[in-house]
Structures are given as C-alpha cells and as structure tokens.
Amino acid sequence: MPGLVSYFDLIAVAVFAVSGALAAAEEKLDMLGFILFGTLTGIGGGTVRDLLLQSGPVFWIASVEYLWVCIGASVATWFLAPFLQSAQRVLLWADGAGLALFSVLGAAKALDAGAAGVVAVVMGVMSASFGSLLRDTLMNRIPILLGPEIYVTACLLGAVGYATLTTAGVPVQAAMPLAIAAAFALRAAALIWGLRLPKYARSGASRP
Amino acid sequence: MPGLVSYFDLIAVAVFAVSGALAAAEEKLDMLGFILFGTLTGIGGGTVRDLLLQSGPVFWIASVEYLWVCIGASVATWFLAPFLQSAQRVLLWADGAGLALFSVLGAAKALDAGAAGVVAVVMGVMSASFGSLLRDTLMNRIPILLGPEIYVTACLLGAVGYATLTTAGVPVQAAMPLAIAAAFALRAAALIWGLRLPKYARSGASRP
Amino acid sequence: MPGLVSYFDLIAVAVFAVSGALAAAEEKLDMLGFILFGTLTGIGGGTVRDLLLQSGPVFWIASVEYLWVCIGASVATWFLAPFLQSAQRVLLWADGAGLALFSVLGAAKALDAGAAGVVAVVMGVMSASFGSLLRDTLMNRIPILLGPEIYVTACLLGAVGYATLTTAGVPVQAAMPLAIAAAFALRAAALIWGLRLPKYARSGASRP
Numbered sequence: 001m002p003g004l005v006s007y008f009d010l011i012a013v014a015v016f017a018v019s020g021a022l023a024a025a026e027e028k029l030d031m032l033g034f035i036l037f038g039t040l041t042g043i044g045g046g047t048v049r050d051l052l053l054q055s056g057p058v059f060w061i062a063s064v065e066y067l068w069v070c071i072g073a074s075v076a077t078w079f080l081a082p083f084l085q086s087a088q089r090v091l092l093w094a095d096g097a098g099l100a101l102f103s104v105l106g107a108a109k110a111l112d113a114g115a116a117g118v119v120a121v122v123m124g125v126m127s128a129s130f131g132s133l134l135r136d137t138l139m140n141r142i143p144i145l146l147g148p149e150i151y152v153t154a155c156l157l158g159a160v161g162y163a164t165l166t167t168a169g170v171p172v173q174a175a176m177p178l179a180i181a182a183a184f185a186l187r188a189a190a191l192i193w194g195l196r197l198p199k200y201a202r203s204g205a206s207r208p
Numbered sequence: 209m210p211g212l213v214s215y216f217d218l219i220a221v222a223v224f225a226v227s228g229a230l231a232a233a234e235e236k237l238d239m240l241g242f243i244l245f246g247t248l249t250g251i252g253g254g255t256v257r258d259l260l261l262q263s264g265p266v267f268w269i270a271s272v273e274y275l276w277v278c279i280g281a282s283v284a285t286w287f288l289a290p291f292l293q294s295a296q297r298v299l300l301w302a303d304g305a306g307l308a309l310f311s312v313l314g315a316a317k318a319l320d321a322g323a324a325g326v327v328a329v330v331m332g333v334m335s336a337s338f339g340s341l342l343r344d345t346l347m348n349r350i351p352i353l354l355g356p357e358i359y360v361t362a363c364l365l366g367a368v369g370y371a372t373l374t375t376a377g378v379p380v381q382a383a384m385p386l387a388i389a390a391a392f393a394l395r396a397a398a399l400i401w402g403l404r405l406p407k408y409a410r411s412g413a414s415r416p
Numbered sequence: 417m418p419g420l421v422s423y424f425d426l427i428a429v430a431v432f433a434v435s436g437a438l439a440a441a442e443e444k445l446d447m448l449g450f451i452l453f454g455t456l457t458g459i460g461g462g463t464v465r466d467l468l469l470q471s472g473p474v475f476w477i478a479s480v481e482y483l484w485v486c487i488g489a490s491v492a493t494w495f496l497a498p499f500l501q502s503a504q505r506v507l508l509w510a511d512g513a514g515l516a517l518f519s520v521l522g523a524a525k526a527l528d529a530g531a532a533g534v535v536a537v538v539m540g541v542m543s544a545s546f547g548s549l550l551r552d553t554l555m556n557r558i559p560i561l562l563g564p565e566i567y568v569t570a571c572l573l574g575a576v577g578y579a580t581l582t583t584a585g586v587p588v589q590a591a592m593p594l595a596i597a598a599a600f601a602l603r604a605a606a607l608i609w610g611l612r613l614p615k616y617a618r619s620g621a622s623r624p
Contacts (some may be wrong), residue, residue, distance in 0.1 A: 030405035032360045036353075039330070051259060051467060052474050058260050064324045078408065116480045122455070133554065138341065138351060143554060145452075152448045197446035200494065238613035240568045244561075247538070259467060266468055272532045286616065346549065346559060 008176065009046075009059070010069055012101030016131050017042030017070040019094040021077035023135050026088065031078055037135055038074030039067065044131035049106050049123050055113035092191055095132055095144060099151070100184035103128035103158030104176055117163050124159025125152060150190035150197060158183030216384065217254075217267070218277055220309030224339050225250030225278040227302040229285035231343050234299075239286055245343055246282030247275065252339035257314050257331050263321035300399055303340055303352060307359070308392035311336035311366030312384055325371050332367025333360060358398035358405060366391030424592065425462075425475070426485055428517030432547050433458030433486040435510040437493035439551050442507070447494055453551055454490030455483065460547035465522050465539050471529035508607055511548055511560060515567070516600035519544035519574030520592055533579050540575025541568060566606035566613060574599030
C-alpha cells in the first residue's frame with residue numbers, strides 16, 4: 001500500500017515541520033531559521049531510519065516533495081503562528097501527532113525491509129523521536145522526550161502495536177490507523193492528565 | 209573537473225579545521241582536543257553529505273589526505289593561535305570562508321550525483337553548516353548559524369548561485385569561484401555591517 | 417576470528433549500555449529513559465562506525481542480540497544501581513572499560529574492511545567516543561571526553577596499539593587483549609592520578 005503510506009508520511013513530515021517551525025518562533029529566529037528547523041525536525045527521524053536500514057535512497061532525496069512540504073509548512077507557520085494563542089502548547093500537540101505517525105510508519109518501513117521485530121520497534125521509536133531530539137538539542141533545550149510526561153512509551157505503543165497487529169493478520173489499512181490512534185491517545189492523555197512512569201529515585205546513601 | 213574540485217575541497221576542509229581548532233583554543237583544550245574538534249569540524253559537513261547521497265564511499269575514507277590536512281591544520285593552529293590578536297574574530301572569518309567553499313562544493317557534488325536542484329541546495333547548506341553545528345553543539349554553545357547575523361542565507365546564495373549558473377550553461381571553472389565569492393561576500397558583509405534578516409517578533413497576545 | 421570479536425563486542429556494548437543507564441539514573445529518568453540511554457550509548461559508536469565504513473549492514477540490525485543486551489543491561493542497572501555506592505564514580509569506570517574495548521574493536525573492524533591505518537585509528541576513536549558523546553550531549557552535560565583527564569589519548573593508544581601490533585605480525589588473539597588492556601590502564605591511571613595533557617593556555621593579549 002505505497003499510496004496510503006506516503007500519504008500518511010507526508011502528513012507526518014508536515015506536522016513535525018510545523019513543530020520545528022514553532023520552536024523557531026519561540027526562539028525568535030528569522031524566516032530561514034523557520035525553514036531550517038522545520039526541515040530538520042520534519043525529515044530528521046526518517047533520515048536516520050533510512051540511513052540505518054540501508055534499503056534504498058533516503059526518502060527525501062528520492063521524492064523531492066518532502067522537502068517542499070517542509071518548506072511550505074515552515075513558511076505557513078511563520079504567517080500563522082501569531083494566530084495561535086500559545087505556541088508552546090500547540091508545539092506539544094503537533095509534536096504528539098508527529099510522534100504517533102512516525103512511530104508507526106518507521107516500524108512499518110523497517111518490517112517492509114525485512115527487519116526483525118525488535119529492530120522495527122527501535123526504528124519506529126527512533127523515527128518518532130530523532131527529529132524532535134535534533135530540534136531540542138540544537139536549541140540547547142532539554143529534549144522533549146526527557147520531559148516528565150510519557151513520551152517514549154507512546155512511541156513504543158505505536159510501534160509495538162503496529163508490529164503486533166500486522167503479525168496477527170490485521171490488514172495494514174486497519175492496523176496503521178489503529179496503532180497511530182493508540183499512540184496519539186496515550187500521548188494526549190499524558191499531556192492532559194500529566195501521566196508519567198515512576199522515576200528512578202533510589203540511592204545507595206539513603207538506604208537504611 | 210575532479211582536480212579543481214578536490215583542490216578547493218582540501219582548502220575548505222583545512223579552513224573549517226582551523227575554525228574547529230580555534231574553538232578548541234577558546235575552550236583551552238589539550239592538543240588532542242584541537243585535533244578532535246579540528247577534524248570533526250573539517251570533515252563533519254562533507255561526511256553527512258556523502259552518507260545521505262549514498263553515491264560512493266565517504267570522501268575522507270576514500271582519500272586519506274583529508275584526515276592529514278585536518279590533523280596538520282589543527283596542530284598548526286595550536287602553535288599559531290597565540291599570534292592571532294583575537295581568536296574569536298578570526299574564528300568567525302575562517303568559518304565564513306569555510307561556509308562559502310562548502311556550500312558550493314556540496315551542491316556541486318549532489319548535482320554530479322544526479323540529485324534534483326532542491327536536494328542539491330539542501331546538500332550545499334548542510335555541508336556548509338553541519339561541521340560548525342557539530343562543533344558548537346558539542347561545546348554547548350549557541351550554534352553560530354543561530355546567531356543574529358546572516359549565515360544560512362550566505363550558504364543558500366552559494367548553493368543556489370552555483371546551481372543556477374551551471375544550469376544556465378556557465379562552465380564549472382567560472383561558476384564555482386563566482387558562487388564561492390558571492391557567498392563569502394555576503395557573509396563578510398553580514399559580519400562587517402551586522403546584516404540580518406527580520407526576526408519573528410509577533411505574538412497572539414500582543415495583537416489588538 | 418569472528419567468535420572472539422563478537423564476544424568482546426557484546427561485552428563492550430553491555431558495558432557502555434550500563435554507563436548510559438547510570439547516567440539516566442543520575443538524571444532520575446524512568447525505566448524507558450534507562451533503556452533509551454543505555455541503548456543509545458551502547459550502540460551509538462558502533463553505529464557511526466558501520467555507517468561510515470559502508471561495508472555491510474549496521475551490526476545491531478544484522479544481529480538482534482546486541483539490542484537485547486542493551487535492554488537487559490539497562491534494566492539490570494535500574495535494579496542494581498542502588499547497591500552501587502556512587503553512580504558517578506562507577507559511571508566513569510564503566511565508561512573507561514567501554515572506551516578500551518570499542519577503540520580496539522573499531523580499529524579492528526575498519527582494518528578488516530580494508531581501510532587505511534589512519535582511517536582505522538579514526539574509526540577506533542570514533543567508536544569509542546561517539547556513544548558517550550551522544551549520551552552527554554543529549555543530557556546537556558559537558559562531554560566526558562572534554563573533561564580534564566586523559567580520555568581521547570587512551571582511545572588513541574588502543575587503536576594505534578592494535579594497528580601497530582597486528583601490522584607487526586602479532587596474532588589477533590594476543591594483539592586485541594593487549595591493546596584493550598593498555599587503553600584501559602591509561603584511562604584508569606588518568607582517573608586515579610588525574611593525569612592530563614597540557615592545556616592550551618596562551619593568548620596574544622598576554623604576550624609581552
């Protein structure tokens with residue numbers, strides 16, 4: 001189903017590009033800074049996935065439209081950001097949509113390339129998190145995925161969910177939206193109710 | 209014209225290696241720190257370009273002289289840095305020369321590998337900016353390309369200029385120096401007169 | 417000697433994974449943060465080495481056990497960290513063991529792939545330092561290899577030592593443990609006695 005995949009893929013890239021451009025808005029960069037961070041965040045995760053899988057050219061070199069989508073989304077964000085009440089809140093939600101899409105698409109591409117299940121899950125998590133990791137590291141911020149709320153768990157749910165469903169025989173057309181919805185729902189719940197996993201909080205010194 | 213290309217290429221690598229070693233001088237690292245940052249900055253951008261293009265081995269693995277140039281330039285900087293009045297100012301100019309050379313050479317290599325125009329421009333900008341991005345991120349500095357003066361625009365001018373000139377039929381021997389000079393002139397003007405693009409400075413809250 | 421290499425390799429990956437998970441413990445991340453940083457630190461250096469060498473698939477995609485070792489070592493660190501008196505001190509030693517193993521294994525893999533001597537040395541240093549560089553950069557720390565004590569020199573000793581010994585005809589079974597021991601001994605001496613190379617401490621302004 002290449003049509004479905006690349007349709008979702010373009011949306012995922014655009015959503016992440018918006019989150020990168022919104023981060024540029026917070027840093028008060030110029031228009032090129034918007035395009036730079038929009039593009040880096042939009043294609044960063046998928047680029048690492050493609051380099052590691054070595055199963056063909058990097059997606060945005062093979063299909064130029066991805067770059068234009070990033071540039072278009074970044075420029076649109078430059079003009080639309082003032083109409084958004086709070087860029088930081090919107091950034092979190094755009095990032096959440098991107099992680100849901102990329103975690104499933106990354107796992108799907110790895111499985112299509114013949115990778116083992118655990119490799120596909122790692123690829124899904126990496127595709128979903130590397131773009132925002134790059135964005136936050138270059139801006140000297142604490143990476144969003146180290147924040148207190150559940151983040152990587154949502155990526156994991158998307159990737160593991162998709163791998164499990166397709167292995168169980170669920171057709172791709174159903175497995176993909178289901179896994180994407182599950183990952184997004186978990187991240188959304190984490191943002192709304194502040195869900196978090198227990199932190200490591202023990203130390204040798206404090207033991208009796 | 210492989211001879212011309214690799215001659216320019218060696219100079220670009222050396223210039224960026226000096227900028228990396230000067231950054232190591234500011235951080236008061238040891239000799240190996242000079243070599244490490246000189247080499248990372250010198251070959252970082254071209255390495256990413258070659259990995260993404262997948263059109264042959266990485267340049268410094270195929271041609272060992274690039275590594276020796278980086279090591280030599282870093283060691284020379286260790287001994288020569290005291291004679292430079294202000295390392296930071298020299299760093300900015302060395303970095304400017306490197307960005308001009310790499311933006312054009314990166315675009316040229318991508319076009320030679322059959323990439324589309326927009327991909328070649330991205331490759332040029334990436335080759336020119338990734339080395340210094342790596343250098344600044346590892347040193348926990350604000351990346352130079354996020355600074356207030358025009359930076360990415362100069363990379364763009366070099367890459368777009370070269371692609372336009374060669375497409376228009378200008379021979380490589382003329383197009384390459386022209387595009388390099390234009391990119392360097394823009395960055396130099398930005399450093400001298402503090403040229404900058406308008407920053408994003410609107411917010412929903414401040415609208416009437 | 418593939419058996420020997422991959423046995424050492426698994427240990428090196430596990431040791432670096434522990435150092436990544438210990439860093440996650442210091443940052444009080446959750447279980448998934450442990451696994452994320454354990455895996456990134458464990459496979460980061462070797463991944464860059466394999467991408468650059470382009471001599472086959474990335475090691476942990478070809479052999480799934482490396483991922484399981486990272487996950488297992490990270491989970492074990494979650495439970496065992498409280499029993500360690502001082503995580504930071506243990507982290508330095510685990511990191512030192514990892515650098516000794518990876519610097520030699522990285523150089524060996526590059527030589528096996530037909531790379532030149534200087535390229536093999538760069539690969540050894542890169543394999544040994546990139547995982548911890550990634551770990552520290554993502555956590556917004558000063559990279560351990562920029563710390564005052566000898567670090568890169570120990571990586572160099574391992575890589576140069578192995579290349580020299582094998583070139584001199586010493587069999588791999590002897591050259592590998594010898595070079596690993598030498599690199600670890602130098603790093604251990606640096607940690608115990610605070611050995612350091614002379615820092616760059618001259619400036620044009622302070623000259624008479």
